[in-house]
Amino acid sequence: MKTLLRPAVSLFVLLTVVTGIVYPLTVTGIAKFAFPNATEGSLIVKDGKAVGSRLIGQNFTDPKYFWGRPSATGPMPYNASGSGGSNQGPLSPALSDAVKGRIEALKAADPDNKLPIPADLVNASASGLDPHISPEAAAYQVARVASLRHLPPADLKVLVSQHTEGRQWGVLGEPRVNVLQLNIALDALR
Structure with missing residues (x-):
């Protein structure tokens, strides 16, 4: 069970960091640089x-x-x-x-x-x-x-x-x- 659980939790954490933190911050940063007026409403x-x-x-x-x-x-x-x-x-x-x-x-x-x-x-x-x-x-x-x-x-x-x-x-x-x-x-x- 440990052999299956550890990779699943590791992958979950990795994907959470990439898709939940890194990707949104990257897209927001690019948008703020490329379209500063639009990103502020x-x-x-x-x-x-x-x-x-x-x-x-x-x-x-x-x-x-x-x-x-x-x-x-x-x-x-x-x-x-x-x-x-x-x-x-x-x-x-x-x-x-x-x-x-x-x-x-x-x-x-x-x-x-x-x-x-x-x-x-x-x-x-x-x-x-x-x-x-x-x-x-x-x-x-x-x-x-x-x-x-x-x-x-x-x-x-x-x-x-x-x-x-x-x-x-x-x-x-x-x-x-x-x-x-x-x-x-x-x-x-x-």
Whole structure:
């Protein structure tokens, strides 16, 4: 029995050290060296304090700010521990009611806006955490934000343009605007 037990325990200890300590520390060290910002959560720091992440949306409801995509996480919007879509199909009455409510909220916040409402302002993303909106969704909100902040709309259009990120590597995805970064820059306009 001892002849079988000793090699088994030795192998168990060796593999525990290699796979439980050496490998994770090596991978973490390489990641921290190669991708330092991402390994720290891609945090956005303002005045020495972390205010959010570039990768997770935040719930802006004040009409003086640009609003992001609706979040399907519940019960709290943009809850990273509850990431996931609503799984409601295009014929779902619940989805239809949610979209109608979002359209009504956008119209109530800016009743004079006659532009077509971009889809990403009324439909949640698959993860429910998307921090980006399309440049069209940001442009849709310029008049409301400019009016409430008493700023020229042209200044906000420039700000949106400055915060529009292009396609990744020039070919992947669509142009997008990070809502948190845009709203931080908006607060800095004062």
